[in-house]
Amino acid sequence: MTEVVVPIGPQHPALKEPVNFKVVADGETIVRLELDVSYNHRGIEKAAEQRDFVRVVPLLERVCGICSHSHTTVFVKGIEEAMKLQVPPRAQFIRTIVAELERMHSHFLWLGVAAHEVGFNTLFMWTWRDREAVQDMLEEMTGNRVNYGTNEVGGVRRDLSPDEIQAALKRLPRLEERIAKYAEMVSKEQTMLLRFKGVGKLSKEQILKLGAVGPTARASGVDYDIRRDDPYLAYADVPWKVITDTHGDVYGRTLVRIGELQQSLQIVRFCLEHIPAGPIRTNPPRAAPRTEILSRYEAPRGELVHFIRTNNTDRVERLDIRTPTLANWTSVAVSLVNQNLADIPVVVAAIDPCLSCTSRITVVNERGRRIGEMTWDELSEHGRAFYRARGRR
Amino acid sequence: MSVLKEMFENLAKKPATTLYPKEKVPIPPAFRGRIAIRDEKCIGCSKCAVVCPTQCITMVASEREVEVKGRKITRKKKPEVELFMCIRCGLCEEYCPTDPKAIYLSNEFSGAGPDKSVVVK
Ligand code: SF4
Ligand code: SF4
Numbered sequence: 001m002t003e004v005v006v007p008i009g010p011q012h013p014a015l016k017e018p019v020n021f022k023v024v025a026d027g028e029t030i031v032r033l034e035l036d037v038s039y040n041h042r043g044i045e046k047a048a049e050q051r052d053f054v055r056v057v058p059l060l061e062r063v064c065g066i067c068s069h070s071h072t073t074v075f076v077k078g079i080e081e082a083m084k085l086q087v088p089p090r091a092q093f094i095r096t097i098v099a100e101l102e103r104m105h106s107h108f109l110w111l112g113v114a115a116h117e118v119g120f121n122t123l124f125m126w127t128w129r130d131r132e133a134v135q136d137m138l139e140e141m142t143g144n145r146v147n148y149g150t151n152e153v154g155g156v157r158r159d160l161s162p163d164e165i166q167a168a169l170k171r172l173p174r175l176e177e178r179i180a181k182y183a184e185m186v187s188k189e190q191t192m193l194l195r196f197k198g199v200g201k202l203s204k205e206q207i208l209k210l211g212a213v214g215p216t217a218r219a220s221g222v223d224y225d226i227r228r229d230d231p232y233l234a235y236a237d238v239p240w241k242v243i244t245d246t247h248g249d250v251y252g253r254t255l256v257r258i259g260e261l262q263q264s265l266q267i268v269r270f271c272l273e274h275i276p277a278g279p280i281r282t283n284p285p286r287a288a289p290r291t292e293i294l295s296r297y298e299a300p301r302g303e304l305v306h307f308i309r310t311n312n313t314d315r316v317e318r319l320d321i322r323t324p325t326l327a328n329w330t331s332v333a334v335s336l337v338n339q340n341l342a343d344i345p346v347v348v349a350a351i352d353p354c355l356s357c358t359s360r361i362t363v364v365n366e367r368g369r370r371i372g373e374m375t376w377d378e379l380s381e382h383g384r385a386f387y388r389a390r391g392r393r
Numbered sequence: 394m395s396v397l398k399e400m401f402e403n404l405a406k407k408p409a410t411t412l413y414p415k416e417k418v419p420i421p422p423a424f425r426g427r428i429a430i431r432d433e434k435c436i437g438c439s440k441c442a443v444v445c446p447t448q449c450i451t452m453v454a455s456e457r458e459v460e461v462k463g464r465k466i467t468r469k470k471k472p473e474v475e476l477f478m479c480i481r482c483g484l485c486e487e488y489c490p491t492d493p494k495a496i497y498l499s500n501e502f503s504g505a506g507p508d509k510s511v512v513v514k
Contacts, residue, residue, distance in 0.1 A: 054484065055446040123396075144424075147480075149483055184395055185399075
């Protein structure tokens, strides 16, 4: 086998998780994928050790632009566990509402991106328009569209007024209707069926072996969700169910995400309607006792883990962050083998990573030993043209 | 076909976008916008500068008579914020002891400009 190692170009330090990959291809068929994920080091874990528990939260909120609430929740949850704090139920409900709205905006965004990668830009525009309603709800409740600034150790920083709860409840029926429309569309619309079905297939055994998480795993029949299996926040008190599917391909991942949209909406509605009265925070002690905590959280992309070591001071001694995208990358590499070059965009998009970071791909043509580079846009365009040409034949 | 039906429905609707800056977008009351300072309220306690996670608040010398719980005192310092280092987290507002808050996040949202060294005084 020809092995050509090519160092790949530009850094994109503005975005999280820059992932680089080299594709070894035989004509149109992918032989192998090489991943390099340790590309951009932002030093957030080290920076977190320098800040006390109040000032570290805004920093962790910025680990990820989309899952900002996930990172702060998993962290404060860990610190609260270390301090043995009882967080008031009202705070837990508010955290749950924001967490599920975050999941909704993330899944809407994903559906749009996946549609865009297969050239179905109309759907992209629709989902992103509907996502605005979720963003507006978050803005009304927390004061910002991203980086909600909701969490602090011991509770939440901002209460929900009855007016805000009513306004949020009023927005839900329209969203529900839209989600139902997308559910129908995905199972009927030819564009998506043709490009999603059978693409990037992974069996349950493969998923378990590769350690994939979140919707990627659940689409292959792995019935696993931290919200149910290791309940936190208010999930134990809310009626909802884990969505799984057996297709195992991009189509399955789409069905799971749309099912989760429906579930998230129900969770948000239940929490808004049943939010308990009472305080929204307890006063935490200044320092956390010496201990080690592994805090887990079901982020929109899958299981997010923070390992926290505290040492009787007001800051962490060590913080280790394992994001779901990292757990899912190897599954991409495996599921792309023997697929078409044209399927890369949609298979990569199916785990919902940060695409901007992977904006450049090196294609190594095995037979001709030609090495060329394609930008993400070129690759997307190649995918569309390939299937357009094939459709005509 | 559900897609075609959706397309025709959309044709009959108004555009979903707002013609900014001609039309203004609605700002919710809770919105965390540009940082602002009420100089006459500040007692110079430096709490905001200590808690700020980006350390964008500098305490500068500024003597002024202010009222604290009915008593008049002379404060020695006041905060100045480097606007584009501020991440609008609102921690300074939360920790400021005065009422109304001497430092707070206003509803002003359009913060872009050519000068990156803007200081809010
Ligand atoms: S809002 Fe946050 S970043 Fe901005 S000045 Fe206040 S504490 Fe500092
Ligand atoms: S703005 Fe508030 S917190 Fe900051 S020095 Fe003045 S009184 Fe203290």
